[in-house]
Amino acid sequence: MCAVPHAKVALMAISSRGFSVKSQVGFSTIALLCIFALYLPIFTLVVYAFNDTDSMSLWGGFSLRWFKSASHNVAIQDAVLRSFQIAIIAATLATAMGTLAAIATTRTAPYRGLNFKYALINQPLIVPEIVTAVALLIVFARIKVWTGYTGGAYLVAAHTAFCIPFAYLPIRARLEGMDLTLETAAADLYANPWNTFTNITLPLLLPGVIAGYMLAFVVSLDDVVITEFVKSGGQETLPTYMLGQIKKSITPEVNAAATFFLVLSVLAVTAFYFISRKKH
Amino acid sequence: MVKSQTAAVDVRGLSKHFGEGDTKVIALNNVSIVIGENEFFTLLGPSGCGKTTLLRMIAGFDFQNEGEILLYDENIANLPPFKRPINTVFQNYALFPHMTVSQNIGFGLKMLGKPKPEITARVSEMLKLVQMEELKDRKVSQISGGQQQRVALARALAPQPKVLLLDEPLSALDYKLRKEMQIELKRLQNETGITFIFVTHDQEEALTMSDRIAVMSKGNVLQIGNPREIYDRPADRFVASFIGESNFIVCKVEKKTRGSATACLPDGTSLTVDCPVDLELPQPATIAIRPEHAFISEKPGKNQLAAIIKNIVFLGTDTHVHTQLSDGTAFVVRQQNVIGEKPLQTGQNVGIRIADGAARILKD
Amino acid sequence: MQNNPSIAETARRSDIRNRWLLAAPALTTIILAAIGPLLVVLMFSFMVRGDYGDVKYWQFSTNGWLSVLFERDPIDDSLGLSSANFTIFLRSIKLSLITTVITVLLGFPTAYFVATRPEKSRHIWLLLITIPFWTNLLIRTFGIQDVIRNEGLINNVLLKFGLISQPIQMLFTDGAVLLGLTYVYFPLMVLPIYSSLEKLDFRLVEAGYDLYATRAKVLWNIILPLSKPGIIAGSILVFIPCIGAYVTPRVLGGGKNMMLGNLIEQQFGQARDWPFGAALSITLLVIVTLALLIYVRSAARESGSHGH
Numbered sequence: 001m002c003a004v005p006h007a008k009v010a011l012m013a014i015s016s017r018g019f020s021v022k023s024q025v026g027f028s029t030i031a032l033l034c035i036f037a038l039y040l041p042i043f044t045l046v047v048y049a050f051n052d053t054d055s056m057s058l059w060g061g062f063s064l065r066w067f068k069s070a071s072h073n074v075a076i077q078d079a080v081l082r083s084f085q086i087a088i089i090a091a092t093l094a095t096a097m098g099t100l101a102a103i104a105t106t107r108t109a110p111y112r113g114l115n116f117k118y119a120l121i122n123q124p125l126i127v128p129e130i131v132t133a134v135a136l137l138i139v140f141a142r143i144k145v146w147t148g149y150t151g152g153a154y155l156v157a158a159h160t161a162f163c164i165p166f167a168y169l170p171i172r173a174r175l176e177g178m179d180l181t182l183e184t185a186a187a188d189l190y191a192n193p194w195n196t197f198t199n200i201t202l203p204l205l206l207p208g209v210i211a212g213y214m215l216a217f218v219v220s221l222d223d224v225v226i227t228e229f230v231k232s233g234g235q236e237t238l239p240t241y242m243l244g245q246i247k248k249s250i251t252p253e254v255n256a257a258a259t260f261f262l263v264l265s266v267l268a269v270t271a272f273y274f275i276s277r278k279k280h
Numbered sequence: 281m282v283k284s285q286t287a288a289v290d291v292r293g294l295s296k297h298f299g300e301g302d303t304k305v306i307a308l309n310n311v312s313i314v315i316g317e318n319e320f321f322t323l324l325g326p327s328g329c330g331k332t333t334l335l336r337m338i339a340g341f342d343f344q345n346e347g348e349i350l351l352y353d354e355n356i357a358n359l360p361p362f363k364r365p366i367n368t369v370f371q372n373y374a375l376f377p378h379m380t381v382s383q384n385i386g387f388g389l390k391m392l393g394k395p396k397p398e399i400t401a402r403v404s405e406m407l408k409l410v411q412m413e414e415l416k417d418r419k420v421s422q423i424s425g426g427q428q429q430r431v432a433l434a435r436a437l438a439p440q441p442k443v444l445l446l447d448e449p450l451s452a453l454d455y456k457l458r459k460e461m462q463i464e465l466k467r468l469q470n471e472t473g474i475t476f477i478f479v480t481h482d483q484e485e486a487l488t489m490s491d492r493i494a495v496m497s498k499g500n501v502l503q504i505g506n507p508r509e510i511y512d513r514p515a516d517r518f519v520a521s522f523i524g525e526s527n528f529i530v531c532k533v534e535k536k537t538r539g540s541a542t543a544c545l546p547d548g549t550s551l552t553v554d555c556p557v558d559l560e561l562p563q564p565a566t567i568a569i570r571p572e573h574a575f576i577s578e579k580p581g582k583n584q585l586a587a588i589i590k591n592i593v594f595l596g597t598d599t600h601v602h603t604q605l606s607d608g609t610a611f612v613v614r615q616q617n618v619i620g621e622k623p624l625q626t627g628q629n630v631g632i633r634i635a636d637g638a639a640r641i642l643k644d
Numbered sequence: 645m646q647n648n649p650s651i652a653e654t655a656r657r658s659d660i661r662n663r664w665l666l667a668a669p670a671l672t673t674i675i676l677a678a679i680g681p682l683l684v685v686l687m688f689s690f691m692v693r694g695d696y697g698d699v700k701y702w703q704f705s706t707n708g709w710l711s712v713l714f715e716r717d718p719i720d721d722s723l724g725l726s727s728a729n730f731t732i733f734l735r736s737i738k739l740s741l742i743t744t745v746i747t748v749l750l751g752f753p754t755a756y757f758v759a760t761r762p763e764k765s766r767h768i769w770l771l772l773i774t775i776p777f778w779t780n781l782l783i784r785t786f787g788i789q790d791v792i793r794n795e796g797l798i799n800n801v802l803l804k805f806g807l808i809s810q811p812i813q814m815l816f817t818d819g820a821v822l823l824g825l826t827y828v829y830f831p832l833m834v835l836p837i838y839s840s841l842e843k844l845d846f847r848l849v850e851a852g853y854d855l856y857a858t859r860a861k862v863l864w865n866i867i868l869p870l871s872k873p874g875i876i877a878g879s880i881l882v883f884i885p886c887i888g889a890y891v892t893p894r895v896l897g898g899g900k901n902m903m904l905g906n907l908i909e910q911q912f913g914q915a916r917d918w919p920f921g922a923a924l925s926i927t928l929l930v931i932v933t934l935a936l937l938i939y940v941r942s943a944a945r946e947s948g949s950h951g952h
Contacts, residue, residue, distance in 0.1 A: 021850050022760040024753070024863055031757030034750050035769075038776045038830065041787030044797050048790055097670035104666035111660050120671055124678050128888025128932060130905040131925045134912060135681030138688060138922070141698075161677035164670050184341050185374035187361040189388035190439065196362075199387075203378045222780045225890050225905075229912070239782045246895055255790075258783045269778040273771050343655055 042262065049255035066256040076257050079241040083221055083261075086152065086237065090159035091167070091216035097160070098167030098212055099205070106175040124162040132162065133229035140230055150232040158230045159220045166219045167212035170276060174208025207275050214272040218265055287350070288443055288475040289315040289338060294347035296333055296499075307333040309499040310347070315443075315477060320469050322478045324486040325496035326522065331479045334496075335445050338477065340364050351442060362391070367436035368445040372452065373428045375420040381431050382407070382416045388439035406434040409468070426457045433465075437472060446478045450485065462489055483523045487511065495519050513556070517566060517642045526568040527611045533565050533641065541641065543567055546607040549585055554640040565641050571614035573638030576601055576624065580631030587611060589628045603632065682929070689922035697916040708919025712927055729907070736904040739818065740886035743825040744833075744879050750826075751833030751878060756867075758834070759841035770838065777831035785895045788824050789815060792896075816898035824892040829885060833878035840874025841867075873946050880939040884932050904928055 052063030070076050105117050124132065140154045182204070186196040202209075224239040231240060238261060245254050296308040308330045315321045323331035336342040338349055340361030349357040356364050367388065375384050385406050389399045407413045410430035415423055420431060429449060436444055446465075450458045466489060469476050480486055486493050487507040494504045495518075503515040514520035517528065531543040533555070541555040543565070553567050580586050587603035590610075594617075601613045601624060613632060624630070689708045691699040713733075715726035758769040776784060791797045794811040802808045814820055844867065852862040868875075890905030897903070902910070904924065911921025 019853075021846060021853060024756060024859060024867075027753035027756050030750060030753040034754045034830065035772055037827070038773070040797075041784060041791050041827065042776065042779070044790045045783065045787040093673075097673060100666040101670035104663040108659070108663065111663075113664070117667055117671065120674055120679065121667075123674060126884075126932065126936065127678070127682065128885070128905070128928055130888050130890045130908055131682070131685070131929050132678060133890075134908055134921060134925050135685045136677065137912060138918070139681040139684050157673070157677045161673050164674060168670070179372070179374065181370050181372060181374040182376060184361070185368070185370055185376070186387070186391075187341070188339055188366075188368045189435070190362045190391040191387075192360075192362050192391075195391055199391075200376060218778050222778075222782075224782050239780060242782055242786065243891070243895075254786070258780070258786060262779055262783055265779045266775055269775055270771065273767075273774065277767065 045255055046259050046262065048252050049259040051252055054251070066252040070253045070256040073253060075236070075241060076238070076253070079236045079238040080257065080260070082235065083237040083239070086155050086159055087217050087220040089156050090163050090220045091213050093156070093160045094163035094167040094216045095209060095213040098164050098216070099171050099209055101164070102168055102171040102175050106172055107180055121168055122165050125165050129225040133226045136226060137229040144232065152235065154230050154232070155227060155235065158226050159223065162223070162226065163216035163220050166215040170211040170215065171205065171208040174205055178204055211272050211276045214268050218268050221261070221265065286317040286352075287314045288317040288319070288352060289477070290350035290353075291334070291338070292348050292350065294334065294337065294349065295345050296337065296342065297345055306499050308337075308344075311499070311501050313494055313501060313504065315475060317475055318473050320466070320476045320478065320489060320491045322480060322486045322490035322493045323496060324480060324483060324493050326481055329496040330499040331496050332447060335447055335477065335479050338443070339366055339368050339445050365441050366443045366445060367439060367441040368447060369432050369436045369449045371448045373432040375428055375431055375435070377419070377421055380417050380419055381412060381423065384420060384431055385434045385438050387435065392439060402438055406438045409437070409471070410434045425452060426461070429453065429461060433468065437468070437474070441474065443475045443477060446476060448479055448481070465489065487523070495522065497522075513554070513640065514568065514642065517568070520568040520642055525571055525612065527571060527574070528566050528568055529605070529609055529611070530564060531567055533563050543639070543641070545585065546609075547586055547605065549583060551583070551634060551639055554637065557641060567639045568642050569634055569639050571600070571612045573635040574611070574613045575633045575635070576613050576615065577631045577633055578628070580629065584631030584633050585611070587630055587632050589624055589626050589630060592624055592626060603630065685922045685925050689919055689926055691919055693917050693919045697912070697918060699918050705919065708917070708923040711917070711920040712923050732902050732904060732907050735818070735901070736887055739822055739825060739903065740883050742822060743829065743886050744883045746826050747830050747833035747882050748875060748879065751830060752837055752875065755834045755837035755841055755874070759838055759844070773831050773834050781828055782891055782895070784828060785824055785892055788827055789895060792820060792823070815896065816901065818897070818901050820896040821893050821901055821903070824896040825886050825889060828892060829882045832881040832885070836877040836881060837871055837874040840871040844870055873943065876939060876942055876946070880935060883935055887931055887935075888928055
């Protein structure tokens with residue numbers, strides 16, 4: 001009996017606000033909490049980087065001293081520099097190879113070996129990092145013994161390999177969306193294949209190439225596991241340096257270096273996001 | 281009617297198939313066409329008839345399985361597209377989105393390695409020709425469909441090709457713009473004196489613009505001729521039904537003299553008909569009659585087909601009278617509307633008179 | 645007339661040859677620095693372990709594989725189930741599955757929220773989800789550590805308000821690993837569900853309401869079934885990196901709460917049992933491949949049942 005007035009009140013509430021077809025009870029709350037939770041640890045980490053105490057616990061006021069000390073720490077300097085060197089070389093190689101591979105695997109009737117190429121190129125996305133890391137450890141350890149060479153080429157090769165799919169995918173997406181008749185039109189207007197590629201294909205592909213480069217760059221900067229297993233002595237990148245610090249007592253210095261890294265990643269990702277959204 | 285005796289394009293025995301075995305599709309079947317210099321030549325047919333394949337092969341985008349393509353007596357069939365002095369206006373225009381109007385028009389000349397001043401001069405000449413001077417620095421995404429069409433034309437004409445190929449270039453435009461562009465295209469062809477090969481599925485477009493038309497179906501060329509010939513003397517049933525409208529009646533051919541015959545219709549009427557084909561007598565055949573070559577008379581008479589009016593459709597200047605002959609065959613008569621005329625009634629019994637020389641026997 | 649019968653065929657062949665040449669650098673790099681080494685791992689798993697790491701070459705042994713689930717009794721040399729390894733296997737699978745379920749429960753509402761924002765602000769919300777995913781995994785894990793450490797954010801706040809008198813030990817527990825995995829892979833669940841929901845035709849939802857369905861029934865009978873491909877894809881994307889996780893359990897689980905990835909690492913570190921480590925790696929790879937196969941099958945069934 002009392003259900004009826006309740007229903008009426010509920011109906012009135014709905015009609016006064018209007019009935020939203022899309023809303024679901026509690027979803028917005030969960031979503032906002034999740035997005036908040038997504039940023040809470042990152043903010044905490046960043047805030048501790050500006051903390052003016054030696055310990056990692058209490059807030060001692062705002063300070064840039066840890067940024068100063070991180071920038072004077074030779075180990076951190078060295079690790080940051082190496083991270084960037086590897087990322088730049090690996091992303092460049094991966095993007096060049098990924099571009100060629102994308103051209104080789106799009107806009108064609110299926111042929112024997114095409115699926116094989118897809119599987120091969122995307123393989124680094126599927127195999128768990130720890131497995132690849134172990135495999136590279138085994139093989140590179142042997143090669144290091146045989147050749148006596150222990151330089152950075154191993155890291156570059158490993159990074160290039162797992163960066164290729166990240167560079168490849170946005171470039172391929174861009175190519176698949178490209179109008180084939182534009183290249184036909186260029187050939188019709190006396191452009192030989194090379195001129196067609198440089199005058200038409202490449203300029204139209206550029207947003208995809210930039211996006212691919214940025215993804216590869218960020219992925220290379222991020223890597224811990226494979227680098228940890230492949231690196232020779234003294235070849236720390238910032239992530240492996242940080243990982244090495246967890247056994248020792250962590251100082252906000254690590255937070256400061258991480259914050260610097262974080263800012264760069266966020267800039268790269270945001271740029272990637274807007275470039276890939278841009279349409280002709 | 282070939283304007284000049286020189287052959288610009290001579291296609292000989294061209295064949296093309298896609299796939300092999302069970303999936304083999306024949307796109308072109310031993311096609312031979314001679315296109316004269318300075319001609320406006322149209323390839324007309326429904327989609328899938330092979331007209332675009334033929335065009336793409338002349339341009340060099342597809343390669344033939346058999347046959348050769350001569351451009352002013354030189355075999356170009358094995359040249360890549362960028363070595364053929366032939367340019368194309370694409371169906372979707374294929375303008376380069378990252379270039380301006382001027383850069384698009386100058387692209388071909390740039391690729392040919394022409395000096396800069398020459399390119400600039402030629403581009404402004406082309407801009408003037410298609411009346412696009414004011415928009416020369418716009419990106420092509422910032423201009424309308426009709427303007428894009430003009431840029432595509434200018435771009436293809438700028439390198440002064442020996443032949444211009446047009447692949448359904450008007451299909452994306454609305455009706456009014458399409459009519460304007462038809463006139464514009466004719467003007468450009470006259471001014472430039474370049475041979476145009478035009479592909480369309482629109483028979484009206486083909487009839488109004490072309491010097492000659494090749495009607496294609498299923499990879500074959502069925503008939504080549506000027507618009508009048510194709511319309512008045514279609515070679516077979518497909519051409520008669522694809523171009524304009526036709527009524528088809530099955531009859532028996534009884535007497536045959538040179539070029540004409542006497543046909544006996546199912547209801548006993550006999551009719552003198554054109555007969556371009558060899559027939560053994562007596563033999564059943566199909567005759568075609570255009571709706572505008574038949575007339576309704578309210579009192580059935582001698583040598584008239586007895587019919588009953590089923591439906592009357594008013595079309596503005598004309599009226600379509602849908603009738604049924606005594607053997608059940610549908611027959612349409614197109615009448616001009618005259619003021620003060622007594623209107624026909626559905627269900628009325630009438631006679632249909634066929635104009636002299638209007639009936640024609642067709643190959644099936 | 646047969647002047648060039650095979651010119652089309654020749655063009656096709658040279659096109660395919662060029663395509664192989666273009667793909668060659670990428671394929672070679674991946675074969676040399678990713679796939680080839682996997683074959684070496686497979687070989688190593690069947691060799692005799694070396695005394696100081698490495699293996700004794702070309703000496704065949706299945707000990708590496710036996711160690712995956714069994715251990716030899718030191719006294720009578722009989723085989724028994726290895727409870728230590730078994731626990732780690734179980735923990736890896738359990739934590740991965742729980743993480744997957746939690747990310748679905750939290751990720752679906754989040755994806756739904758983003759997908760129902762007005763078009764203009766939607767891509768900002770999406771960017772907010774994407775940014776953490778592309779920031780360094782280790783840094784984010786360190787961030788979690790900063791939150792749940794004994795001297796971290798949560799304990800500090802709770803102590804300050806007098807809710808607790810002793811810091812709660814949260815770091816170095818299974819719960820910490822679970823929290824870390826959920827946190828780190830949450831965006832991988834949201835993004836595919838979002839792309840399913842983005843395509844959802846809300847006229848179907850209106851039709852549901854029109855036919856007397858309540859909100860809950862619309863959600864259960866219309867929205868969820870239509871976003872199933874996204875949920876399945878997200879589950880796979882979360883489960884696979886979880887089962888192979890190495891950094892998160894190492895940083896948040898400490899030494900004790902190991903997962904498969906850490907067990908593998910151990911064999912190449914302190915334990916110096918490369919054949920066993922290799923066998924574990926192949927096992928992990930097989931689990932991942934099985935998960936992928938299940939996904940491919942269900943995705944194929946899904947697209948089959950909806951027809952065209």
